[in-house]
Amino acid sequence: MQFTTLAVHGDGKTREHTGDVVSAVHLATAYRQPKLGEFQEHVYTRGTNPTRLALEKRLALLEDARYAFAFSSGMAATDTAFHLFKRGGRILLNDNVYGGTFRYASKVFGSMGLFYDLVADFNTLDFDELPGDVSGIFLESPSNPLLRVTDIGRLAEKAHAAGITLIVDNTFMSAYLQKPLSLGADMVVYSATKYYAGHSDILAGALVLNDEEKAGKVKLLQNTLGNPLSPADAYQLERSIKTLALRMDRQCANAAAVVDLLKTHPKVRQVFYPSIGGENRRIQEAQSRGFGAVLSFVLSDGCDPARFIHGLSLFDFAVSLGSVESLVCHPASQTHESFTPELRKKAGIEDGLLRLSIGIEDTEDLLLDVERTLEMA
Numbered sequence: 585m586q587f588t589t590l591a592v593h594g595d596g597k598t599r600e601h602t603g604d605v606v607s608a609v610h611l612a613t614a615y616r617q618p619k620l621g622e623f624q625e626h627v628y629t630r631g632t633n634p635t636r637l638a639l640e641k642r643l644a645l646l647e648d649a650r651y652a653f654a655f656s657s658g659m660a661a662t663d664t665a666f667h668l669f670k671r672g673g674r675i676l677l678n679d680n681v682y683g684g685t686f687r688y689a690s691k692v693f694g695s696m697g698l699f700y701d702l703v704a705d706f707n708t709l710d711f712d713e714l715p716g717d718v719s720g721i722f723l724e725s726p727s728n729p730l731l732r733v734t735d736i737g738r739l740a741e742k743a744h745a746a747g748i749t750l751i752v753d754n755t756f757m758s759a760y761l762q763k764p765l766s767l768g769a770d771m772v773v774y775s776a777t778k779y780y781a782g783h784s785d786i787l788a789g790a791l792v793l794n795d796e797e798k799a800g801k802v803k804l805l806q807n808t809l810g811n812p813l814s815p816a817d818a819y820q821l822e823r824s825i826k827t828l829a830l831r832m833d834r835q836c837a838n839a840a841a842v843v844d845l846l847k848t849h850p851k852v853r854q855v856f857y858p859s860i861g862g863e864n865r866r867i868q869e870a871q872s873r874g875f876g877a878v879l880s881f882v883l884s885d886g887c888d889p890a891r892f893i894h895g896l897s898l899f900d901f902a903v904s905l906g907s908v909e910s911l912v913c914h915p916a917s918q919t920h921e922s923f924t925p926e927l928r929k930k931a932g933i934e935d936g937l938l939r940l941s942i943g944i945e946d947t948e949d950l951l952l953d954v955e956r957t958l959e960m961a
Protein backbone atom coordinates (compact mmCIF):
# COMPACT_ATOMS: atom_id res chain seq x y z
CA MET A 585 0.00 0.00 0.00
CA GLN A 586 1.10 3.53 -0.70
CA PHE A 587 1.92 6.11 2.00
CA THR A 588 -1.31 8.12 1.60
CA THR A 589 -3.45 4.99 2.09
CA LEU A 590 -1.42 3.78 5.08
CA ALA A 591 -1.65 7.24 6.65
CA VAL A 592 -5.45 7.03 6.53
CA HIS A 593 -5.99 3.38 7.45
CA GLY A 594 -2.94 2.33 9.49
CA ASP A 595 -3.01 -1.42 10.05
CA GLY A 596 -6.74 -1.27 10.79
CA LYS A 597 -6.30 -3.80 13.61
CA THR A 598 -6.29 -1.45 16.60
CA ARG A 599 -10.06 -0.95 16.32
CA GLU A 600 -11.06 -4.41 15.03
CA HIS A 601 -13.04 -5.50 18.08
CA THR A 602 -15.22 -2.37 18.36
CA GLY A 603 -15.79 -1.36 14.74
CA ASP A 604 -14.85 2.28 15.47
CA VAL A 605 -13.66 3.91 12.27
CA VAL A 606 -11.14 5.94 14.27
CA SER A 607 -8.97 4.99 17.24
CA ALA A 608 -10.53 5.38 20.68
CA VAL A 609 -9.04 7.78 23.22
CA HIS A 610 -8.09 5.80 26.33
CA LEU A 611 -7.65 8.32 29.09
CA ALA A 612 -7.16 5.81 31.93
CA THR A 613 -3.78 6.09 33.59
CA ALA A 614 -4.12 2.71 35.35
CA TYR A 615 -5.48 -0.65 34.16
CA ARG A 616 -7.09 -3.25 36.42
CA GLN A 617 -4.99 -6.34 37.09
CA PRO A 618 -6.88 -9.66 36.84
CA LYS A 619 -5.06 -11.33 39.74
CA LEU A 620 -2.09 -10.87 42.03
CA GLY A 621 1.02 -11.45 39.90
CA GLU A 622 -0.95 -11.47 36.64
CA PHE A 623 -0.63 -8.56 34.21
CA GLN A 624 -2.49 -7.65 31.03
CA GLU A 625 -1.05 -5.74 28.06
CA HIS A 626 -1.55 -2.37 29.72
CA VAL A 627 -0.67 -1.68 33.35
CA TYR A 628 0.08 2.04 33.69
CA THR A 629 -0.10 4.69 30.96
CA ARG A 630 3.48 5.90 31.32
CA GLY A 631 4.54 2.41 30.20
CA THR A 632 1.91 1.74 27.52
CA ASN A 633 -1.44 3.19 26.51
CA PRO A 634 -3.75 1.84 23.78
CA THR A 635 -4.19 5.22 22.04
CA ARG A 636 -0.46 5.90 22.05
CA LEU A 637 0.17 2.37 20.84
CA ALA A 638 -2.18 2.90 17.88
CA LEU A 639 -0.26 6.05 16.96
CA GLU A 640 3.11 4.35 17.41
CA LYS A 641 2.07 1.47 15.14
CA ARG A 642 1.05 3.96 12.47
CA LEU A 643 4.31 5.89 12.79
CA ALA A 644 6.29 2.66 12.35
CA LEU A 645 4.17 1.60 9.39
CA LEU A 646 4.67 4.92 7.61
CA GLU A 647 8.44 4.66 8.07
CA ASP A 648 8.64 0.95 7.03
CA ALA A 649 10.15 0.48 10.50
CA ARG A 650 9.79 -2.16 13.20
CA TYR A 651 9.47 0.17 16.18
CA ALA A 652 8.19 3.69 16.86
CA PHE A 653 7.77 5.57 20.13
CA ALA A 654 5.75 8.73 20.66
CA PHE A 655 7.05 11.39 23.04
CA SER A 656 5.80 14.55 24.70
CA SER A 657 7.99 16.70 22.42
CA GLY A 658 10.66 16.47 19.76
CA MET A 659 13.26 17.32 22.39
CA ALA A 660 12.01 14.43 24.56
CA ALA A 661 12.65 12.08 21.61
CA THR A 662 16.11 13.60 21.06
CA ASP A 663 16.87 13.38 24.80
CA THR A 664 15.95 9.70 24.79
CA ALA A 665 18.15 9.04 21.75
CA PHE A 666 21.12 10.74 23.46
CA HIS A 667 20.56 8.56 26.56
CA LEU A 668 21.49 5.52 24.43
CA PHE A 669 25.12 6.64 24.28
CA LYS A 670 27.70 5.49 26.81
CA ARG A 671 29.67 7.98 28.93
CA GLY A 672 32.89 9.12 27.26
CA GLY A 673 31.38 9.04 23.76
CA ARG A 674 31.55 11.93 21.30
CA ILE A 675 28.63 12.87 19.08
CA LEU A 676 29.04 14.82 15.84
CA LEU A 677 26.28 17.30 15.03
CA ASN A 678 25.88 19.31 11.85
CA ASP A 679 26.69 22.97 12.48
CA ASN A 680 23.23 23.88 11.12
CA VAL A 681 21.51 21.74 13.74
CA TYR A 682 18.29 22.92 15.45
CA GLY A 683 19.25 25.39 18.22
CA GLY A 684 17.51 23.33 20.93
CA THR A 685 19.61 20.29 20.01
CA PHE A 686 22.75 22.41 20.13
CA ARG A 687 21.67 23.77 23.55
CA TYR A 688 21.29 20.15 24.71
CA ALA A 689 24.80 19.25 23.51
CA SER A 690 26.42 22.39 24.89
CA LYS A 691 24.61 22.50 28.26
CA VAL A 692 23.62 18.90 29.09
CA PHE A 693 26.18 16.56 27.48
CA GLY A 694 28.77 17.52 30.11
CA SER A 695 26.74 16.04 32.98
CA MET A 696 26.12 12.88 30.91
CA GLY A 697 29.84 12.41 30.25
CA LEU A 698 29.32 13.02 26.52
CA PHE A 699 31.27 15.28 24.16
CA TYR A 700 30.30 16.90 20.87
CA ASP A 701 31.81 18.49 17.78
CA LEU A 702 30.09 20.51 15.09
CA VAL A 703 30.66 19.46 11.48
CA ALA A 704 30.19 21.91 8.60
CA ASP A 705 29.76 19.32 5.84
CA PHE A 706 29.21 15.61 6.45
CA ASN A 707 29.56 14.92 2.71
CA THR A 708 33.27 15.71 2.87
CA LEU A 709 33.99 14.43 6.39
CA ASP A 710 37.26 12.50 6.54
CA PHE A 711 36.57 9.48 8.77
CA ASP A 712 40.30 8.68 8.99
CA GLU A 713 40.84 11.96 10.83
CA LEU A 714 38.11 11.43 13.46
CA PRO A 715 39.03 11.13 17.15
CA GLY A 716 38.70 7.58 18.46
CA ASP A 717 35.87 8.42 20.89
CA VAL A 718 33.24 9.30 18.24
CA SER A 719 30.24 7.04 18.89
CA GLY A 720 27.40 8.90 17.20
CA ILE A 721 26.36 11.26 14.44
CA PHE A 722 23.22 13.33 14.84
CA LEU A 723 22.23 14.91 11.58
CA GLU A 724 19.51 17.02 10.00
CA SER A 725 19.18 16.79 6.23
CA PRO A 726 18.15 19.23 4.91
CA SER A 727 19.75 21.25 7.69
CA ASN A 728 18.24 24.06 9.69
CA PRO A 729 18.15 26.91 8.63
CA LEU A 730 20.41 26.74 5.57
CA LEU A 731 18.85 23.66 3.95
CA ARG A 732 22.14 21.90 3.25
CA VAL A 733 21.71 18.33 2.11
CA THR A 734 23.78 15.36 3.29
CA ASP A 735 24.03 12.07 1.40
CA ILE A 736 22.51 9.91 4.15
CA GLY A 737 23.24 6.54 2.50
CA ARG A 738 26.90 7.34 1.95
CA LEU A 739 27.30 8.72 5.46
CA ALA A 740 25.58 5.66 6.97
CA GLU A 741 27.99 3.32 5.18
CA LYS A 742 31.04 5.21 6.40
CA ALA A 743 29.64 5.61 9.91
CA HIS A 744 28.88 1.89 10.24
CA ALA A 745 32.32 0.93 8.97
CA ALA A 746 33.72 3.07 11.81
CA GLY A 747 31.28 1.61 14.40
CA ILE A 748 29.37 4.92 14.69
CA THR A 749 25.58 5.13 15.19
CA LEU A 750 23.75 7.47 12.78
CA ILE A 751 20.66 9.33 13.97
CA VAL A 752 18.72 11.54 11.57
CA ASP A 753 16.37 14.29 12.71
CA ASN A 754 13.88 14.03 9.83
CA THR A 755 11.55 16.78 11.06
CA PHE A 756 11.86 18.94 7.92
CA MET A 757 10.92 16.05 5.63
CA SER A 758 8.61 13.60 7.47
CA ALA A 759 8.49 9.97 6.39
CA TYR A 760 6.39 11.04 3.42
CA LEU A 761 9.31 12.83 1.76
CA GLN A 762 12.28 10.89 3.14
CA LYS A 763 12.91 7.59 4.92
CA PRO A 764 16.36 7.72 6.55
CA LEU A 765 16.14 4.15 7.92
CA SER A 766 15.83 2.73 4.42
CA LEU A 767 18.82 4.88 3.42
CA GLY A 768 20.87 3.22 6.19
CA ALA A 769 20.37 5.40 9.30
CA ASP A 770 20.04 3.62 12.66
CA MET A 771 17.42 5.86 14.22
CA VAL A 772 15.13 8.68 13.19
CA VAL A 773 13.82 11.39 15.49
CA TYR A 774 11.03 13.85 14.83
CA SER A 775 9.61 16.97 16.22
CA ALA A 776 6.10 15.71 15.39
CA THR A 777 4.98 19.18 16.49
CA LYS A 778 5.82 20.22 12.93
CA TYR A 779 4.57 18.42 9.78
CA TYR A 780 3.00 15.41 11.51
CA ALA A 781 0.78 17.60 13.69
CA GLY A 782 0.61 20.29 11.02
CA HIS A 783 -1.77 22.71 12.77
CA SER A 784 0.39 24.40 15.45
CA ASP A 785 -1.61 22.81 18.25
CA ILE A 786 0.20 19.62 19.39
CA LEU A 787 3.65 19.38 20.98
CA ALA A 788 4.96 15.89 20.20
CA GLY A 789 8.00 13.86 19.22
CA ALA A 790 8.79 10.46 17.78
CA LEU A 791 11.70 8.06 17.64
CA VAL A 792 11.66 5.34 14.98
CA LEU A 793 14.09 2.44 14.57
CA ASN A 794 14.57 -1.19 13.52
CA ASP A 795 17.08 -2.55 16.03
CA GLU A 796 15.38 -4.75 18.64
CA GLU A 797 17.92 -4.23 21.40
CA LYS A 798 17.93 -0.44 21.01
CA ALA A 799 14.11 -0.45 20.86
CA GLY A 800 14.04 -2.28 24.21
CA LYS A 801 16.25 0.42 25.71
CA VAL A 802 14.10 3.20 24.24
CA LYS A 803 10.97 1.60 25.74
CA LEU A 804 12.68 1.40 29.12
CA LEU A 805 13.82 5.02 28.87
CA GLN A 806 10.38 6.25 27.79
CA ASN A 807 8.85 4.62 30.86
CA THR A 808 11.69 5.60 33.19
CA LEU A 809 12.25 9.19 32.07
CA GLY A 810 8.46 9.57 31.96
CA ASN A 811 8.31 11.48 28.68
CA PRO A 812 5.65 9.74 26.54
CA LEU A 813 2.90 11.54 24.62
CA SER A 814 -0.46 11.90 26.38
CA PRO A 815 -3.42 9.86 25.05
CA ALA A 816 -5.37 12.98 24.00
CA ASP A 817 -2.40 14.33 22.03
CA ALA A 818 -1.73 10.86 20.58
CA TYR A 819 -5.28 10.77 19.24
CA GLN A 820 -4.98 14.26 17.74
CA LEU A 821 -1.64 13.41 16.18
CA GLU A 822 -2.98 10.22 14.59
CA ARG A 823 -5.82 12.27 13.16
CA SER A 824 -3.41 14.87 11.76
CA ILE A 825 -1.23 12.23 10.13
CA LYS A 826 -4.12 11.17 7.90
CA THR A 827 -3.72 14.41 5.91
CA LEU A 828 0.09 14.62 6.08
CA ALA A 829 0.70 13.71 2.43
CA LEU A 830 -1.98 16.07 1.13
CA ARG A 831 -0.64 18.95 3.21
CA MET A 832 2.97 18.30 2.26
CA ASP A 833 2.27 18.08 -1.48
CA ARG A 834 0.55 21.44 -1.31
CA GLN A 835 3.19 22.99 0.95
CA CYS A 836 6.04 21.80 -1.29
CA ALA A 837 4.32 23.20 -4.40
CA ASN A 838 3.73 26.54 -2.67
CA ALA A 839 7.35 26.63 -1.43
CA ALA A 840 8.69 25.99 -4.95
CA ALA A 841 6.62 28.93 -6.23
CA VAL A 842 7.94 31.25 -3.48
CA VAL A 843 11.52 30.11 -4.18
CA ASP A 844 11.06 30.94 -7.88
CA LEU A 845 9.88 34.42 -6.95
CA LEU A 846 12.73 35.06 -4.49
CA LYS A 847 15.48 33.70 -6.76
CA THR A 848 15.00 36.43 -9.34
CA HIS A 849 13.90 39.30 -7.09
CA PRO A 850 16.29 42.27 -6.94
CA LYS A 851 15.64 42.76 -3.20
CA VAL A 852 16.93 39.24 -2.42
CA ARG A 853 20.66 38.49 -2.23
CA GLN A 854 20.61 34.73 -1.69
CA VAL A 855 18.06 31.93 -1.37
CA PHE A 856 18.59 28.61 0.41
CA TYR A 857 16.46 25.60 -0.56
CA PRO A 858 17.34 21.95 -1.27
CA SER A 859 16.69 22.40 -5.01
CA ILE A 860 19.36 25.11 -5.18
CA GLY A 861 23.02 24.17 -5.78
CA GLY A 862 24.02 21.31 -8.08
CA GLU A 863 25.20 18.83 -5.45
CA ASN A 864 22.48 19.76 -2.95
CA ARG A 865 19.80 19.15 -5.55
CA ARG A 866 21.31 15.95 -6.92
CA ILE A 867 21.48 14.33 -3.47
CA GLN A 868 18.05 15.55 -2.44
CA GLU A 869 16.45 14.19 -5.62
CA ALA A 870 18.16 10.84 -5.14
CA GLN A 871 17.17 10.32 -1.51
CA SER A 872 13.80 12.02 -1.10
CA ARG A 873 10.45 12.58 -2.74
CA GLY A 874 10.54 16.39 -2.63
CA PHE A 875 12.36 19.52 -1.55
CA GLY A 876 10.18 20.34 1.45
CA ALA A 877 8.43 23.54 2.43
CA VAL A 878 11.04 25.43 4.45
CA LEU A 879 13.31 27.96 2.75
CA SER A 880 15.65 30.70 3.89
CA PHE A 881 16.90 33.84 2.25
CA VAL A 882 18.92 36.99 2.81
CA LEU A 883 17.64 40.36 1.68
CA SER A 884 19.83 42.59 -0.49
CA ASP A 885 22.03 45.17 1.22
CA GLY A 886 20.08 48.17 2.43
CA CYS A 887 16.82 46.21 2.94
CA ASP A 888 15.42 45.96 6.45
CA PRO A 889 14.58 42.41 7.67
CA ALA A 890 12.29 43.82 10.40
CA ARG A 891 10.26 45.75 7.82
CA PHE A 892 9.88 42.53 5.81
CA ILE A 893 8.88 40.44 8.85
CA HIS A 894 6.29 42.91 10.08
CA GLY A 895 5.08 43.89 6.62
CA LEU A 896 3.83 40.39 5.77
CA SER A 897 0.13 39.88 6.27
CA LEU A 898 -0.28 36.12 5.64
CA PHE A 899 2.84 34.97 7.50
CA ASP A 900 2.79 34.93 11.29
CA PHE A 901 6.10 35.87 12.94
CA ALA A 902 6.55 32.76 15.06
CA VAL A 903 9.26 30.27 15.89
CA SER A 904 8.05 27.04 14.33
CA LEU A 905 7.42 25.36 10.98
CA GLY A 906 5.44 22.67 9.24
CA SER A 907 1.92 23.95 9.84
CA VAL A 908 -0.91 24.72 7.46
CA GLU A 909 -0.35 28.43 8.05
CA SER A 910 2.78 30.14 6.69
CA LEU A 911 5.30 31.42 9.23
CA VAL A 912 8.31 33.70 9.10
CA CYS A 913 11.18 33.28 11.55
CA HIS A 914 14.45 35.07 12.29
CA PRO A 915 16.90 32.21 13.05
CA ALA A 916 19.61 34.38 14.66
CA SER A 917 17.28 35.59 17.44
CA GLN A 918 14.84 32.66 17.57
CA THR A 919 15.73 29.06 16.61
CA HIS A 920 19.51 29.59 16.83
CA GLU A 921 19.72 32.07 19.67
CA SER A 922 21.53 29.41 21.75
CA PHE A 923 24.49 29.56 19.31
CA THR A 924 27.11 32.18 20.22
CA PRO A 925 27.44 35.03 17.67
CA GLU A 926 30.81 33.53 16.59
CA LEU A 927 29.27 30.09 16.05
CA ARG A 928 26.37 31.56 14.09
CA LYS A 929 28.83 33.41 11.88
CA LYS A 930 30.88 30.26 11.33
CA ALA A 931 27.74 28.27 10.50
CA GLY A 932 26.62 30.93 8.00
CA ILE A 933 23.57 32.05 10.01
CA GLU A 934 23.66 35.78 9.31
CA ASP A 935 21.64 38.29 11.32
CA GLY A 936 19.80 39.17 8.12
CA LEU A 937 18.76 35.58 7.39
CA LEU A 938 15.01 34.94 7.30
CA ARG A 939 13.33 31.54 7.26
CA LEU A 940 9.90 30.90 5.78
CA SER A 941 7.77 27.87 6.53
CA ILE A 942 5.22 27.67 3.76
CA GLY A 943 1.65 26.61 4.46
CA ILE A 944 -1.28 25.44 2.38
CA GLU A 945 -2.74 28.87 1.51
CA ASP A 946 -3.57 29.80 -2.07
CA THR A 947 -0.34 30.09 -4.06
CA GLU A 948 -1.20 33.41 -5.68
CA ASP A 949 -2.13 34.96 -2.32
CA LEU A 950 1.23 33.93 -0.86
CA LEU A 951 3.18 35.23 -3.85
CA LEU A 952 1.35 38.56 -3.74
CA ASP A 953 2.03 38.92 -0.02
CA VAL A 954 5.77 38.17 -0.40
CA GLU A 955 6.16 40.38 -3.47
CA ARG A 956 4.27 43.31 -1.95
CA THR A 957 6.33 43.06 1.25
CA LEU A 958 9.65 42.83 -0.61
CA GLU A 959 8.81 46.12 -2.33
CA MET A 960 8.50 47.72 1.13
CA ALA A 961 11.63 46.13 2.67
Ligand SMILES: Cc1ncc(COP(=O)(O)O)c(C=O)c1O
Pocket residue numbers: 657658659660682684724728753755756774775776777787788789904
Ligand atom coordinates in the same frame (compact mmCIF):
# COMPACT_ATOMS: atom_id res chain seq x y z
C1 LIG B 1 14.52 20.21 13.38
C2 LIG B 1 13.94 20.22 14.77
N1 LIG B 1 14.21 19.20 15.59
C3 LIG B 1 13.73 19.17 16.86
C4 LIG B 1 12.94 20.19 17.35
C5 LIG B 1 12.43 20.12 18.76
O1 LIG B 1 11.09 19.73 18.73
P1 LIG B 1 9.99 20.17 19.83
O2 LIG B 1 9.83 21.65 19.71
O3 LIG B 1 8.77 19.40 19.39
O4 LIG B 1 10.51 19.75 21.15
C6 LIG B 1 12.63 21.27 16.53
C7 LIG B 1 11.81 22.37 17.05
O5 LIG B 1 11.68 23.42 16.46
C8 LIG B 1 13.15 21.30 15.21
O6 LIG B 1 12.90 22.31 14.37
